[in-house]
Each structure stands twice: as structure tokens, then as C-alpha cells.
Amino acid sequence: MNRDGTAVRKSLPIELPARLRLANLPTPLQPLSRISERFSYPCGGPRIWVKRDDLTESGMSGNKLRKLEFVTAAATGQGCDTLITCGGIQSNHCRTTALVGARLGLQVQLLLRGGTSEEMDGNFLLDHLADASVAVYLAREYKEALSGLFQYWAEDYRSRGHRPFCIPTGASDGLGIWGYIEASRELMTDCLAYGFEPEHIVCATGSGGTQAGLTLGCHLLETGCKVTGYAVCDNAAYFQAKVREDIRHWCALVGEKIETDALAVCVNADYIGPGYAQAERPVYQTIAEVASLEGLLLDPVYTGKAFHGLLQDLNMGKYAGAKNLVFVHTGGQFALFPYRQHFSFLGD
Numbered sequence: 001m002n003r004d005g006t007a008v009r010k011s012l013p014i015e016l017p018a019r020l021r022l023a024n025l026p027t028p029l030q031p032l033s034r035i036s037e038r039f040s041y042p043c044g045g046p047r048i049w050v051k052r053d054d055l056t057e058s059g060m061s062g063n064k065l066r067k068l069e070f071v072t073a074a075a076t077g078q079g080c081d082t083l084i085t086c087g088g089i090q091s092n093h094c095r096t097t098a099l100v101g102a103r104l105g106l107q108v109q110l111l112l113r114g115g116t117s118e119e120m121d122g123n124f125l126l127d128h129l130a131d132a133s134v135a136v137y138l139a140r141e142y143k144e145a146l147s148g149l150f151q152y153w154a155e156d157y158r159s160r161g162h163r164p165f166c167i168p169t170g171a172s173d174g175l176g177i178w179g180y181i182e183a184s185r186e187l188m189t190d191c192l193a194y195g196f197e198p199e200h201i202v203c204a205t206g207s208g209g210t211q212a213g214l215t216l217g218c219h220l221l222e223t224g225c226k227v228t229g230y231a232v233c234d235n236a237a238y239f240q241a242k243v244r245e246d247i248r249h250w251c252a253l254v255g256e257k258i259e260t261d262a263l264a265v266c267v268n269a270d271y272i273g274p275g276y277a278q279a280e281r282p283v284y285q286t287i288a289e290v291a292s293l294e295g296l297l298l299d300p301v302y303t304g305k306a307f308h309g310l311l312q313d314l315n316m317g318k319y320a321g322a323k324n325l326v327f328v329h330t331g332g333q334f335a336l337f338p339y340r341q342h343f344s345f346l347g348d
Contacts, residue, residue: 010192012185012220014254017178018073022100023056023065029190029326034293039311044320046199050296051187054303054331059126060103062331063203063210064096066179067171072100074175075165082107082157084150085167088277089114089136090301090335093170093207095123098132107162108132111149113142122338172209172242174249180213181220181250187326188221198225199322204306204330205229205267206276208242214328215265216247219258228266230306233276236267243267271309277301283308284342299332300339 032048040048056065075083083101087094087110094110101108110127114136118124127134137149150166157164170176184201191198201218205211211229218225231239244260251258273280279300286308287298298304307327319325 010185010189010221012181012217014220014256016182017070017175017254018077019069019178020073020076020104022060022069022072022103025056026186026190027055028052029187029194032294032296032327035290038293040314040319040325043314043317045314045317046319046322046325049191049198049324049326051190051326051328053183054297054329054333056331060096060099061333062092062096063180063328064093064171064331065100066183067176067209068096068100068179070178071167071171071176072104072106075106076104078163078165080106080163080165082109082162082164083167084109084111084153084157084164085171086111086113086142086146086150086169088112089118090123090277090338092123092302092330092332092335094132095126095130095334097167097171098127098130101132102130107157109153109157109164110134111142111146111153112136113139119338122334122336124338126334170207170209172207172212173246174251174253176209177213177216177246177250180210181217183328184214184217184221187328188218188223188225191324191326196324197223198324198326200319200325201225201227201328202306202310202325203227203229203328204232204302205239206232206302208239209246210328210330211239211265211267212243212246212250215243215263216250216258219263226264226266228268230309231267231269231272232302232305233272234269235272236269239267239269240265268309268313271305271312273305279305279339279342281342281345284339285345286311287336288343288346296329297333297336298329299335300342301335302332303329
């Protein structure tokens with residue numbers, strides 16, 4: 001039941017599009033009892049749960065796989081044989097796309113933002129193991145010329161007789177957000193099985209698609225749940241606009257009408273730190289503490305930053321009075337290893 005006494009819708013009021021079953025679903029919903037006892041209950045906060053989307057698969061683990069179920073269905077449905085996408089050098093999305101392509105027998109071209117001599121580590125190593133073609137660009141060229149780079153590589157593959165399908169950053173658009181529209185239904189079903197409806201759902205937001213899908217999904221399901229994205233880059237205004245842009249794109253694709261300006265798009269941009277993929281010592285300490293308390297692995301790019309921000313807000317009483325909060329673990333553990341030097345404090 002919603003907090004106003006109305007029933008939570010258990011099924012989406014709209015038919016899902018074509019989908020390739022790639023993920024191991026449903027993922028578990030687990031209580032974080034020791035985290036709750038140490039950080040939340042003393043401040044009057046809720047019980048903390050985690051939706052384990054880091055377990056969607058093994059090498060393809062994380063939130064990106066849910067999105068790619070719908071994206072690759074569209075690509076193969078159009079007869080495409082090549083996936084072209086982009087991201088940072090340690091992009092979880094690019095690593096997942098590379099491995100999905102290998103699994104489906106599709107070629108993959110990655111456009112990566114990085115340096116001139118990147119170490120073969122973490123996700124970047126997995127990109128190569130999956131035999132993806134990799135083109136690395138310096139940050140300025142990547143930012144200024146990304147659309148042109150997509151066009152260049154798409155034309156290059158067409159000239160060689162291939163049919164490319166271009167996927168935006170994080171697969172975050174009106175097609176990709178289907179992954180978390182459907183995940184919101186799965187999550188609410190999980191919660192109802194445990195006898196509660198969460199007041200809050202929290203996730204890291206780096207390209208906006210996961211937050212857009214959860215926000216729209218909770219709206220379609222008519223829940224009273226507030227979705228908050230902890231930004232790992234850019235700013236709150238950017239993600240508020242991006243989430244609404246993705247939802248408007250979804251509306252255009254499916255022919256639905258939703259007043260996106262009326263949707264509550266909640267973004268916390270207080271814990272970005274020095275910038276994307278850059279974290280300060282307290283974030284690494286949070287990652288270590290969560291691992292030691294719950295056996296849960298976070299990463300310094302996405303989930304570690306978001307969970308660190310959540311713990312700070314719990315300590316300040318920002319979630320006081322709520323009974324249940326779900327943190328959606330979007331994966332990214334492979335990105336721990338390239339940042340190993342930041343854990344030098346372990347054993348002190």
C-alpha cells in the first residue's frame with residue numbers, strides 16, 4: 001500500500017518492447033543490517049536495503065546489462081551486426097557492451113576517453129579480452145567531437161559492409177531506460193514480498209538513464225516512493241534535465257504523454273568530489289568499511305561515491321522518519337583494481 005492507503009500497482013500499465021534475456025533476474029534484495037545499525041538507526045533513519053544489480057551476471061554485471069537487453073534486441077531486430085558506443089577508459093557500460101557483443105556474435109567498437117598510455121587493467125582489460133575494437137581519445141577531443149566520432153565510425157563500418165547500431169553514453173536514452181522501468185516493477189515486487197514499500201530509492205547517477213527508468217517506473221506503478229540520484233559528475237541541473245530528456249524520448253518512442261516537468265527528479269550533487277572518476281580518501285574509507293561490515297563491494301567511480309553520500313546524509317538526519325530505503329547497487333567492482341593505490345591506508 002502507498003502511504004496514502006492506495007494500492008501499489010504490481011504490473012506496468014504498458015507492454016514491454018522486444019528484449020533479449022541476458023541478465024540473471026530477478027536480482028536479490030538484501031537488508032544491510034549492520035550498516036543500518038551503525039549509520040541509520042542512531043539518527044532516526046530507515047532500514048537500509050540493497051538491490052543487488054551488481055549480480056545481473058558475472059563479467060557483464062551491473063545496471064548496464066538491464067538496458068542492453070532492450071538495446072540489443074532493437075539492434076538485432078534491425079539486422080545490425082556491429083555495436084558502437086562510448087565512455088571513459090574504465091566504463092562499465094563499454095565493458096558490458098564488449099562482452100555482450102562477444103556473447104551475441106556482434107562486433108563492438110568502443111570510443112573511449114582516456115590518456116595516451118593507459119594501463120591494461122580493470123574494465124579496459126576486459127574490453128580487450130572480449131576482442132572489442134578500441135579507439136582512445138584525449139578528453140578534449142572526446143568531448144568536442146563525440147557526435148562526429150560516432151558518425152565517422154558508423155560510416156567506416158558501413159563502407160566495409162557492416163550494419164552498425166550506435167548506443168549513447170551508458171545506453172541512457174528512451175530505449176535504454178526500459179531496463180529500469182522494468183527493474184522498478186521487479187524492485188517493488190521484491191519489497192512487497194518483504195511486506196513494505198520503500199519511502200526512498202537511491203542510486204548513483206552518471207549518465208542519467210538508471211535514474212530516469214526508476215523515476216518513470218515508480219510513476220507508472222503509482223508508488224509513493226521518492227527516487228534520488230547521487231550525481232558522480234556534472235551537476236544537479238544537468239541530471240534533472242537529462243532525466244526528463246530521456247523520459248521525453250521514451251514518450252516519443254512509445255506514443256505516451258507524460259508531463260515530465262511535473263515529475264519529481266531528485267538529484268544530490270553534494271558528493272561529486274574533484275570530478276568524474278576522481279574520489280577523495282573518505283570515499284575509499286567508506287568502500288573499505290562497507291566491505292568489512294557487509295561483504296559488499298563498491299567502486300570509487302559510481303557506487304562508492306553514492307553510498308558515501310548516502311551515509312553522510314543519514315548522519316545529518318536527512319532520511320529521518322522513513323522506515324525503508326533501497327540502495328540500487330549498479331555494479332562496477334572491476335573499476336576497483338585500477339584505483340588500488342588509494343587503499344594504502346588498509347592495515348594501518
